[in-house]
Amino acid sequence: MNFIEAKQYLFEKLAPSKIMALASSVNNHVMVRNVSCLIYDDAIYFKTDKNFRKTKQLYENPQVALCFSGIQVEGKVQILGLVVDEPDRKFEKLYQKYLWGSYNAYSHEEDEILVRVEPSFVEIWDTDEKNQAFQIFIDFEKESVEYRQYDDKK
Template sequence: MKFSLDKNLTFEQAKAIMWEQLGDWKIMALASSVNDYVMVRNVSCLFYDDKVWFKTDKNFRKTQQLYQNPNVAMCWGGLQIEGTAANKGLVVDEPGRVFEQGYKKHLWGSYNKYSHEDTEIIIEVTPRFVEVWDTSDDNYAYQIFIDFEKQAVEVKPYDKK
């Protein structure tokens, strides 16, 4: 969904742009921090129920970091998500196994290589604040700031006419 710079966006329209850019899945950079020790690594993500989902081994360093500090930032292209991560349990225990089905469909190679039923957990990231870089119908760059807690949107043109 593109728009002209002279139009406003509602919260729902801004979310639609965000989820449209992300599609069904992406490899995203995940940043986390404990005691000012910052780590970043790529994670294979699925998007459903207005959340970002990825799986990881419950014994990995990143997982241990998320247990201590659930505040994360994720990035793909011109889209950054700041949010809160939550352990949703073993992949195989998710009701309806939505994540497992999506992961098999979109990320088969990773699913096939790294599926350990007894240690693989699902992490759910709930967005709090999102920044989207895009271009308008009239080809001007702009940023969309989406505040999920306030359900507010701010559009800032980067280029001037």
């Protein structure tokens, strides 16, 4: 598996949306909480209120980790501004389509900011058709991938 194939495998496993655990840290204070994510344009996007504690953490330390099932994504946050100010409003349209309950309950246009997480390193745990576990490590900075078979059941 090469880098392009591994990247495609990752985004296919996550797309179009997932509820992911977001970990962030400032001054040795670690927080984790679930965020409703959309996956497109080779990144992970979520929205949050600009006044929340997590938002203040993201401004102070943009290094985060996201986790869903056997997938851990380490990356860097970019705060893109208000959700409603996104030029093509792609996030808003996809959020309404795939996360309607959250969209309907938590859309406060004046306070919701769009956050983009660009992956830097990913670890995927999965199983093959024989139910044998394996790991895939994707290094986005080096554009490299490592595949490791975890067990070898007969």
